Amino acid sequence: MEKFGTLLFLAGATIFISNLPVGISGSWNTNVKDSIVVAQVRSGYDAARDSDTGYRYPEFYRGMYLNVSSANNFKKLQAFVEKAKAATLNTLVLDVQSARNVTCMVPESHVRYCKDNGLHPVARIVVFPDGLRNYPVPESYIEDKLAIAEDACKNGFKEIQFDYIRFHDSDSTRHLTYSQRYKFIEDFITRARIRTKRFNARIAADIFGRIPLNTDDIIGQKIESLDKVVDLICPMAYPSHYTWNKKYYTDPYYTVRVTSTQAKLRSRNAMIVTYIQAFKMKMAGIPFETYIMDQLKAVHDSGIKGFIMWNARQEYETPLAVVKDFYLNQISKKDKPPSAYVD
Numbered sequence: 001m002e003k004f005g006t007l008l009f010l011a012g013a014t015i016f017i018s019n020l021p022v023g024i025s026g027s028w029n030t031n032v033k034d035s036i037v038v039a040q041v042r043s044g045y046d047a048a049r050d051s052d053t054g055y056r057y058p059e060f061y062r063g064m065y066l067n068v069s070s071a072n073n074f075k076k077l078q079a080f081v082e083k084a085k086a087a088t089l090n091t092l093v094l095d096v097q098s099a100r101n102v103t104c105m106v107p108e109s110h111v112r113y114c115k116d117n118g119l120h121p122v123a124r125i126v127v128f129p130d131g132l133r134n135y136p137v138p139e140s141y142i143e144d145k146l147a148i149a150e151d152a153c154k155n156g157f158k159e160i161q162f163d164y165i166r167f168h169d170s171d172s173t174r175h176l177t178y179s180q181r182y183k184f185i186e187d188f189i190t191r192a193r194i195r196t197k198r199f200n201a202r203i204a205a206d207i208f209g210r211i212p213l214n215t216d217d218i219i220g221q222k223i224e225s226l227d228k229v230v231d232l233i234c235p236m237a238y239p240s241h242y243t244w245n246k247k248y249y250t251d252p253y254y255t256v257r258v259t260s261t262q263a264k265l266r267s268r269n270a271m272i273v274t275y276i277q278a279f280k281m282k283m284a285g286i287p288f289e290t291y292i293m294d295q296l297k298a299v300h301d302s303g304i305k306g307f308i309m310w311n312a313r314q315e316y317e318t319p320l321a322v323v324k325d326f327y328l329n330q331i332s333k334k335d336k337p338p339s340a341y342v343d
Contacts, residue, residue, distance in 0.1 A: 057120060057159075057202070058091055058120050058306065059305075060305055061090070061091045061120075061273045061305060061307065062088065062089045062091060062323070063090070063091030063092060063093055063120075063122070063306070063309065064080075064084065064089060064091075064093070064311070064316060064320075065095075065275075065309065065310050065311070065312075066093065066314065067312065067314060068094075068095035068097065068098055068105055068106075070094075071092075071095055071096070071106045071110065072106055072107075072110070074109075077110055077114075080092070080314075081113065081114060081117050081119060083316065083320055084119060084320070087320040087321070087324040087327075088323065088324060088327045090119060090120055091119060091120045091122060091308065092114055092120070092121050093122045093124050094110075094121055094122065094123060094124060095124050095126075096124065096125060097125060097126065097148050101148075102144045102147055102148060103147070103148065103151045104123065104148055104151040104152040104154070106123070107155060108154075108155040108156050111157055112156055115156070121157055121159075122160075122161050123149070123159065123160050125148050125152070125160060125161070125162055125163065126163050126164045127162050127163070127164050127165045127188070128164050128165070128166065128167075128168075129164055130164070130168060131166050131168030131169060131170075131219060132166065132167045132220075133168045133170075133172045133173065135167075135173045135184075142188065142191070145188075146192055149195060149196055153196045153201050154199075158200070158201050158202065159201055159202040159203075159204060159232075160201055161204040161206060162189065162192070162203070163206040164206075165185055165188065165189070165205050166185070166207075166208070166220050166221050167219045167220040169218065169219050170218075171218075178216045178217075178218075181218075181220030182222050182225040184220065185221065185226070186225055186229050189203060189226075189229040189230060202231040202232060203230045203231050203232075204231060204232035205226050205230045205232070205233055205234065206234045207221045207226070207233060208235075208236060209237040209259050210242070211263075212259050212262035212263035213259070224266060224267075226270065227266070227267045227268055228269070230270050232270055232305070233267060233271070233272055233273075234272075234273050234274065234275055235260065235272070235275065237259040237275060237276060238275070238276070238310070239251070239252045239256070239277060239282075239283075240282035252283075252295050252298070253294040253295070253297060253298045256274060256276060256302070257298035257301055260272060260274045260299060260302035260304045261302045261303075263304070264303060271305040272304040273306040273308060274299055274302075274304060274306075274307050274308070275308050275309075275310050276295040276296070276299065276308070277291070277310065278292060278310055278319035279310065279312065279313065279315070289321075289322050292309075292318070292319050292322040292323070293322055293326060295307070296322070296323065296326050309323075
């Protein structure tokens with residue numbers, strides 16, 4: 001085993017330095033018995049339950065993102081549900097809003113359809129498109145976002161995922177300290193949790209992939225801060241976005257492994273579910289299938305609670321084929337005792 005330490009210099013960020021024991025870059029630790037729940041291949045839902053409602057959450061998230069067009073159009077949704085099931089996925093992250101809409105656009109019947117097909121639907125809400133530039137924020141704006149979250153819960157969603165829950169990556173709000181930024185985001189999520197409490201819904205937050213590597217960051221995201229108020233933290237570990245470091249940029253296994261592991265090490269309460277790159281962008285000459293496979297291996301080797309594939313164009317044919325091959329062929333029954341299967 002080798003150890004790696006990373007020192008990165010980013011604008012507006014103080015960098016987290018750490019040494020972690022990992023396998024040789026690009027290799028996969030085949031001892032995945034503790035991190036893989038093969039039962040998920042056989043059953044859409046796993047054993048984890050919300051103690052108050054009996055709702056069954058995934059034990060290990062295997063998901064993909066659908067935009068509002070895919071989520072709101074039933075024929076499109078039906079097609080993606082069938083593809084997701086065939087690939088052994090158990091989670092769909094659905095956009096529930098448009099730029100002009102302040103209610104949940106995905107109807108209850110679509111949410112129920114996902115559940116009836118063994119898929120855990122997650123409502124994605126964009127809070128500050130492109131990041132918050134102007135502070136303070138009008139109360140009416142905050143109220144609109146909270147109303148969407150509440151409306152999504154009324155339509156049957158049991159998990160709300162806030163994206164762009166951050167400040168803009170610039171000095172546009174330079175008068176605010178790091179602590180003030182963290183507190184603002186914590187307070188927003190706390191309000192959302194209170195607003196949706198009666199629905200017993202989980203709350204998740206999407207973060208930049210660099211956040212687990214940084215002790216402080218100008219965008220107002222910090223693992224230890226979010227860990228106080230959310231159930232899931234979702235690092236967006238897209239290797240093509242780590243342009244400041246050649247190793248991260250060109251080695252998808254390394255990037256996802258390090259990002260996910262650091263996030264897990266720094267969180268005491270929240271589960272880590274990492275977004276992986278399921279789109280063709282700056283892949284350093286690596287075949288797309290290999291690119292996806294390396295990220296899946298890294299997710300499992302890091303011991304986190306799952307992954308979500310992101311492709312804004314909804315082009316999932318190759319990623320879904322790789323996922324299916326990974327779970328049905330590369331992970332055999334012998335990797336888990338028979339009791340791990342759920343019929």
